Amino acid sequence: MARLPVYLRALNSLLDADIATCSSEELATAAGVNSAKLRKDLSHLGSYGTRGVGYDVEYLRYQISREIGLTQDWPVVIVGIGNLGHALANYSGFSSRGFRTVALLDADNRRHGDLVAGMKIRSFGELNAIVREHGVAIGVIATPAASAQSVADQMVSAGIRSILNFAPAVLSVPEGVDVRMVDLSSELQILAYHEQRKSAARPGDAEVVA
Amino acid sequence: MARLPVYLRALNSLLDADIATCSSEELATAAGVNSAKLRKDLSHLGSYGTRGVGYDVEYLRYQISREIGLTQDWPVVIVGIGNLGHALANYSGFSSRGFRTVALLDADNRRHGDLVAGMKIRSFGELNAIVREHGVAIGVIATPAASAQSVADQMVSAGIRSILNFAPAVLSVPEGVDVRMVDLSSELQILAYHEQRKSAARPGDAEVVA
DNA sequence: TCATGTGAACATATTCACAGCT
DNA sequence: AGCTGTGAATATGTTCACATGA
Numbered sequence: 001m002a003r004l005p006v007y008l009r010a011l012n013s014l015l016d017a018d019i020a021t022c023s024s025e026e027l028a029t030a031a032g033v034n035s036a037k038l039r040k041d042l043s044h045l046g047s048y049g050t051r052g053v054g055y056d057v058e059y060l061r062y063q064i065s066r067e068i069g070l071t072q073d074w075p076v077v078i079v080g081i082g083n084l085g086h087a088l089a090n091y092s093g094f095s096s097r098g099f100r101t102v103a104l105l106d107a108d109n110r111r112h113g114d115l116v117a118g119m120k121i122r123s124f125g126e127l128n129a130i131v132r133e134h135g136v137a138i139g140v141i142a143t144p145a146a147s148a149q150s151v152a153d154q155m156v157s158a159g160i161r162s163i164l165n166f167a168p169a170v171l172s173v174p175e176g177v178d179v180r181m182v183d184l185s186s187e188l189q190i191l192a193y194h195e196q197r198k199s200a201a202r203p204g205d206a207e208v209v210a
Numbered sequence: 211m212a213r214l215p216v217y218l219r220a221l222n223s224l225l226d227a228d229i230a231t232c233s234s235e236e237l238a239t240a241a242g243v244n245s246a247k248l249r250k251d252l253s254h255l256g257s258y259g260t261r262g263v264g265y266d267v268e269y270l271r272y273q274i275s276r277e278i279g280l281t282q283d284w285p286v287v288i289v290g291i292g293n294l295g296h297a298l299a300n301y302s303g304f305s306s307r308g309f310r311t312v313a314l315l316d317a318d319n320r321r322h323g324d325l326v327a328g329m330k331i332r333s334f335g336e337l338n339a340i341v342r343e344h345g346v347a348i349g350v351i352a353t354p355a356a357s358a359q360s361v362a363d364q365m366v367s368a369g370i371r372s373i374l375n376f377a378p379a380v381l382s383v384p385e386g387v388d389v390r391m392v393d394l395s396s397e398l399q400i401l402a403y404h405e406q407r408k409s410a411a412r413p414g415d416a417e418v419v420a
Numbered sequence: 421t422c423a424t425g426t427g428a429a430c431a432t433a434t435t436c437a438c439a440g441c442t
Numbered sequence: 443a444g445c446t447g448t449g450a451a452t453a454t455g456t457t458c459a460c461a462t463g464a
């Protein structure tokens with residue numbers, strides 16, 4: 001369920017506003033979804049609401065955190081400390097709430113030892129040892145596209161089974177390994193596609209219609 | 211269709227490998243999807259393949275580019291030049307193929323004038339003038355969550371109707387404005403969720419079963 | 421009375437399997 | 443003979459609308 005993180009964020013902002021209880025309608029609005037969808041999603045986790053009242057914000061937040069697995073610690077390693085890797089290392093969303101960056105690796109030995117977000121950049125060759133030492137289960141790839149498959153292969157052989165890939169390349173991995181792809185230029189392209197259709201639909205613009 | 215950018219990338223890498231023609235099977239493999247799905251997707255754009263032969267890579271690439279709208283120029287403005295904004299400004303996927311970053315804006319006047327990716331950081335107050343001057347249709351928000359809604363509001367009133375939002379906040383915008391959200395911590399959370407289930411399913415780990 | 425939780429209706433997406441064209 | 447393009451079948455996701463329980 002890809003929407004659980006969105007609900008979690010909405011619950012956090014309700015908590016910040018000192019709201020202790022909310023209806024599915026309110027939470028759905030805060031999360032930007034339909035209330036029926038929200039209720040159906042939550043009903044898959046269990047029956048955490050009270051009919052006629054709504055949901056206890058703090059309680060629901062804990063239940064969703066637990067469902068996602070944020071009540072445990074997730075050591076993360078980031079490979080490829082260019083501009084993007086640098087930004088990810090400093091991104092507070094990565095270091096907070098269950099996720100802990102335990103190492104920054106780069107293939108370029110001229111960068112080794114440089115401090116980024118308070119950590120020294122280390123050699124990619126240390127991957128195996130770091131994964132074993134910290135029990136890393138999640139790897140982040142922020143390398144150029146050309147290196148991404150090789151990095152993924154080595155992550156998998158080191159025992160990593162969940163990969164967040166920022167490189168614009170399709171990764172092939174064995175059964176049982178999860179890859180999530182974040183492709184910044186795809187996102188722009190999708191916007192361009194819709195923008196183009198909006199422009200075409202604008203009155204006054206010439207368009208050939210059947 | 212959110213998969214068109216993926217097909218486009220696959221076609222580009224086939225071109226790099228000097229492959230002039232491909233079957234739906236080959237292209238689907240390169241894009242990481244099922245071949246029936248690929249054919250159905252392409253059939254929505256038109257009939258660009260040849261039965262018994264396959265697709266002409268260059269021709270199909272052009273057709274998809276045109277469909278997405280990459281044959282025209284898209285001026286982009288980035289707001290919030292912290293670590294992430296910095297990385298986005300330098301990201302080649304943003305500057306290449308139809309997209310052109312025309313301005314970097316930040317609310318912090320101590321940063322104004324700093325050079326990032328060869329451009330001077332300018333004041334957020336210049337947004338209206340820049341949008342008008344360059345015909346900007348796409349805005350990128352890389353500010354902290356607290357400022358995101360206000361930035362979005364001002365983008366919309368400046369005439370921007372497509373927003374790529376990296377701030378972890380749900381944006382509310384008027385009808386007709388598109389927002390795409392890229393949430394790095396959500397992606398990690400989704401991985402953690404699957405990782406947790408994998409661990410629970412591992413033989414040897416204790417688990418209560420009905 | 422009020423809002424959850426859920427079956428049933430609807431909508432969308434994916435996959436199959438093959439007719440039709442080269 | 444081979445591969446596209448597509449109807450039909452299946453699967454998945456969303457919304458409606460209301461019975462159920464606080």
